[in-house]
Amino acid sequence: MTGRRIKNMDEFAKLSDISRPTLSKYFNDAESVRKSSRVKIEAALEKFDYRPNMFAINQNRKLTKTIGIVVPYLADPFFSEIVRRIERRCIDAGFWPVVFSAHGQKGLESNALAILQSLRPAGALIAPLGRHSDFEVVQQFTKEVPTVVFDSNVDVGKAFVGSNNSQSIGLIVDYLCRTGEPPCFLEMPPVNPNANKRRDAYVQAMERLGHDPQVIRADGTGWEFERIGLEAGMRLITTRSLPSETILCSNDRLAIGLLAAAYQKGLRVGHGPGCALRVAGHDDHPWSQFTCPPLTTVAQDFTAIAEKSVETLFEIIKNNSTTVDRPEFVFDGKLVLRASA
Numbered sequence: 636m637t638g639r640r641i642k643n644m645d646e647f648a649k650l651s652d653i654s655r656p657t658l659s660k661y662f663n664d665a666e667s668v669r670k671s672s673r674v675k676i677e678a679a680l681e682k683f684d685y686r687p688n689m690f691a692i693n694q695n696r697k698l699t700k701t702i703g704i705v706v707p708y709l710a711d712p713f714f715s716e717i718v719r720r721i722e723r724r725c726i727d728a729g730f731w732p733v734v735f736s737a738h739g740q741k742g743l744e745s746n747a748l749a750i751l752q753s754l755r756p757a758g759a760l761i762a763p764l765g766r767h768s769d770f771e772v773v774q775q776f777t778k779e780v781p782t783v784v785f786d787s788n789v790d791v792g793k794a795f796v797g798s799n800n801s802q803s804i805g806l807i808v809d810y811l812c813r814t815g816e817p818p819c820f821l822e823m824p825p826v827n828p829n830a831n832k833r834r835d836a837y838v839q840a841m842e843r844l845g846h847d848p849q850v851i852r853a854d855g856t857g858w859e860f861e862r863i864g865l866e867a868g869m870r871l872i873t874t875r876s877l878p879s880e881t882i883l884c885s886n887d888r889l890a891i892g893l894l895a896a897a898y899q900k901g902l903r904v905g906h907g908p909g910c911a912l913r914v915a916g917h918d919d920h921p922w923s924q925f926t927c928p929p930l931t932t933v934a935q936d937f938t939a940i941a942e943k944s945v946e947t948l949f950e951i952i953k954n955n956s957t958t959v960d961r962p963e964f965v966f967d968g969k970l971v972l973r974a975s976a
Contacts, residue, residue, distance in 0.1 A: 794964070820848065855867070864889040919932050
């Protein structure tokens, strides 16, 4: 390198004796220029200390390469896993994923959508907070930006991709009833539509099997699900308020808290002699296999949800879709049997 700092592409074009349009074309797609031009440009890049402002180049495109991803709580390993798969798929396709977390707060979700819209994204993949979202803000964003909604089925966007809660809850309720005492259902105040769908699916499955549904509501708000499960478990075990020795939790994080409560109260969890409780969850949270005992659950198809979300968005972008149809794609869960139930 010459040691001289090049300020912009115009200066680089003059020093390297390469036209500005050719440089722009190269930085947008290196394969789109002739081989002789690529060799000359790459030699000039080696000689001069210049790196283009790729963000500015992206923003100047008619269609940017930015894909926005917004989730309620990125610290939740469920969303981390989904986002990891979505990011990889976008990168492989030549797009730039930009990730925002709402941290469970309406205002932060609205701010994230506003910032994302200012970046002129080619499209967005969002998992809205749901009942805590500013629906008008979310709706307006999805009217102006091609959007696929995943996980939380709020009625906005061009399509929805998620899990078949009716099938997955029915699957685990059937297993628990066949192998022991019918389960009660431990839930918390719903943070998104999935919570209500899972409760309703539990009730329907129990009634279909000829059992009385028994729903228990844990106290607490926010996204500290493990703490809510721990506190609810301590209270229910101490007061002997559990209506069944089998507990199906609405999500694995709640179940993880309940397992901690059982341990602290000296109760053995599992299936067999000496066990006081059976505990099961839903999602196949990445930590579920490492709890003590490992958690029986229903696995959501992370890969299928991520792949279909991105594939659907790319199709919408490619076809510049203006259709009023809003297809919904849901994937069945898979029973994962471990020692807790």
